[in-house]
Amino acid sequence: MTGFNTRAIHAGQEPDRVTGAVVPPLYLTTTFRQDVPGEPLGGFEYSRCANPTRSALEANLASLEGGTHAYSFASGMAAEDAFLRATLKPGDHIVLGNDAYAGTYRVIDNILVPWGVSHSCIDFTDLAHVAEVISATKPRVVRIETPTNPMMTIVDVAGVSAIAHQHGALVLVDNTFATPALQRPFELGADAIVHSTTKYLGGHSDVIGGAVVVNNDELAEKVAQIQNWLGAVSSPFDAYLTLRGIKTLGLRMGRHSSNAQTLAEALERHPAISRVLYPGLASHPLHDVARRQMSAFGGMLSLQLASGSAAARALQTRTELFILAPSLGGVESLIEYPSAMTHQSVGGTVLEVPDNLVRLSVGIENIEDLLADITQALDSLSNR
Structure with a gap:
């Protein structure tokens, strides 16, 4: 399956093997039976850890973005928070745009700064200045948003990513406005992608959700741990609604x-x-x-x-x-x-x-x- 629309409809959504249902079942369960203690059937034991409906959405998102792993959360902010927790520690620095989403800035400035993370808000359209700031601050994460909300600024993802990688920084791209239908950040050099799936992916103003997509196994393991341990996961029904929206x-x-x-x-x-x-x-x-x-x-x-x-x-x-x-x-x-x-x-x-x-x-x-x-x-x- 290589075509985008084909993957949007089919990736992660095989017909049910038991009944043949074309739309996979909605698994509204919190827990799963085990035949042998400690050996979950199909890898599912408790829905905070994993749920078949959420797993289907995550497989779909990874396919659409061209990543290796995706993780679905209860909101876009929960998704971004999980990525930041997975990658930052006290003493680290993050660089973000000077017209980034207000909710992201609020979290960084009011929660991460008191925790010991510093930040710079810069004009990403000036690559020479970007290089100066990244060289001076040695950030752990460079967060790109393009187009930006609400100033509609465009950031050269490939240009900024090249600079960030020269200095060992991870590049996170908020792809909410463009979606993978219009923009492919991994192909431009990004290390991770974040979405408010509430927006275009769900598409019908009836479900709140978020996602992190990565293309690195080590980073994936860290995000998966935060998702599992802290539990800000999307519910099965929310995952189902998001999958339904993604089809179109x-x-x-x-x-x-x-x-x-x-x-x-x-x-x-x-x-x-x-x-x-x-x-x-x-x-x-x-x-x-x-x-x-x-x-x-x-x-x-x-x-x-x-x-x-x-x-x-x-x-x-x-x-x-x-x-x-x-x-x-x-x-x-x-x-x-x-x-x-x-x-x-x-x-x-x-x-x-x-x-x-x-x-x-x-x-x-x-x-x-x-x-x-x-x-x-x-x-x-x-x-x-």
Whole structure:
């Protein structure tokens, strides 16, 4: 099985051998019978340690990302926390982007720093500066997010990975926005990939989850220990829902991308907008890098309103199809105001989000309807 869509549907999901069921059973059990003490049947003894439904999802994720092992967690933050616990110790340093996801920064700054881990937040688009910082700080982990949330910055994964590896650092890539349907971080030099599977992988705004994918046996063993010992695992039902969502990932990402591209090109011309942030636009400063490492540009875009924060806030209440809500990546379109919602916690830091910025998660509705909705909302701002 080499094709992406084929693997999305079949990897880790053999028909049930007992009944022939095409969809593998949902194993809603906490414990498993043993014939001989200490010898689990099929390797399953207790669902915190392993569960057949979760194992199917993990096999699927490893296949899609091209990794050797994958681990499914109860949330994206639980997944990232497990990776950081598995790789960092007091005295270590981590380098991350100066527009990284607010939740990740909050964990590093408020939990890991008091534990003795230091960090640098830098502009990953300046590779010369990246080399200087990594050379000076000797980080254990370099965390890349591309495209970034919500500034839609593109990071040259291959370029940063080469620098990081010269100094013995592990490279972690948050591939949530792009998904393996559009971007393959292992092929660009990454050592590990993290996902909020809540977003595009689940795809229907009905299940929370996260994942870590690795391509190194030693690193895999460390992440597996943290997953098992601390137990922030996805439930069987959550794993089942995520697997069901993944089956259409390739198709959905194509539609998300085409809808977002059309919206971005149209909105660049709207007088209420000073800037559209979308890597598929030729005006994006890192469009060429995005073209090199992505097969399409995804469903996320951000707008900066020409009239400032008041207009950005007002826009949130003027749309009809775009629902005002946090999160992203579902089939329905969402709109949010990051500085007061998802990124409020980084106000006053180097990661602070502009107060005239609006983030759109572009769904898979008819593009004519989405364009009409956001256009009427923007037009209404001049009639206030």
